[in-house]
Amino acid sequence: MSGDGHHLTSPKEDGQGALLAMNRALNDAKLDPQEVTYVNAHATSTPRGDVIELKAIQTLFKNQSNTMLVSSTKGSHGHLLGAAGNLEAAFTIRACHEGVVPPNVNLDEPCEEARAVVCPREATEWRPMGGKRRVAVKNSFGFGGTNASLCIAEYR
Numbered sequence: 001m002s003g004d005g006h007h008l009t010s011p012k013e014d015g016q017g018a019l020l021a022m023n024r025a026l027n028d029a030k031l032d033p034q035e036v037t038y039v040n041a042h043a044t045s046t047p048r049g050d051v052i053e054l055k056a057i058q059t060l061f062k063n064q065s066n067t068m069l070v071s072s073t074k075g076s077h078g079h080l081l082g083a084a085g086n087l088e089a090a091f092t093i094r095a096c097h098e099g100v101v102p103p104n105v106n107l108d109e110p111c112e113e114a115r116a117v118v119c120p121r122e123a124t125e126w127r128p129m130g131g132k133r134r135v136a137v138k139n140s141f142g143f144g145g146t147n148a149s150l151c152i153a154e155y156r
Contacts, residue, residue: 013052014052015052015053015055015056015059016056017141017147018042018052018053018056018057018139018141018147018149019056019059019060020147021139021141021147021148021149022056022057022060022137022139022149023060024149025137025149025150025151026137026151028151029151029153031135031151031153033060033061033063034063034064034129035129035132035135036061036064036068036135036136036137036151037064037067037068037069037126037127037128037129037134037135037136038068038069038070038071038092038095038096038101038126038134038135038136038137039057039061039068039069039070039117039136039137039138039139040071040072040073040088040089040091040092040095040136040137040138040139041053041054041057041070041071041072041139042072042139042140042141043072043074043104044074044079045074045075047111049141050111050113050114051111051113053139053141054070054111054113054114054116054117055113057070057117058113058116058117065116065117066116066117066118067118068117068118069101069117069118069120069124069126070114070117070118070119071101071102071103071104071119071120072088072104073087073088073091073102073105074088075104075105075106075107076102076105084140085138085140085148088138088140089138089150089152092136092138092152093152095126095134095136096126096134096136096152096153096154097154099125099126099127099134100123100124100125100126101120101123101124101125101126102123103120103121103122103123103124104119104120104121105121107119107121128154133153133154133155133156134153134154135151135152135153135154136151136152136153137149137150137151137152138150138151138152
């Protein structure tokens, strides 16, 4: 978790709040960023917020950004506010279990930053890195700069 407290609804431009939350989640789980192959993004379809989150993802996962799967399920179920993180974590757990990443529904015109990662528009097979287990990061960012990230890994 982290709190940047920058603005009620908009994250700070440098994405440090998101980056810090993801780093802390990985450290707590004793995982290396190289093990992560999927990010279930907060992605509320706000141009500024989505770009800042994508920049933070690209910074943290710079060595695998062109193969990093990034999707958000909000396009299918809408923003459920306080319940969004729970439902999206469930989607991520199911994706981890079944080996299929959910699509980005209603993603018509990806921003430039989205082109540096893989943003699937259809359900996509999720292969674990090097034949090991699947590892994901789930982001949830709240009003006032509250940022939470959770690591979800396939059990083997």
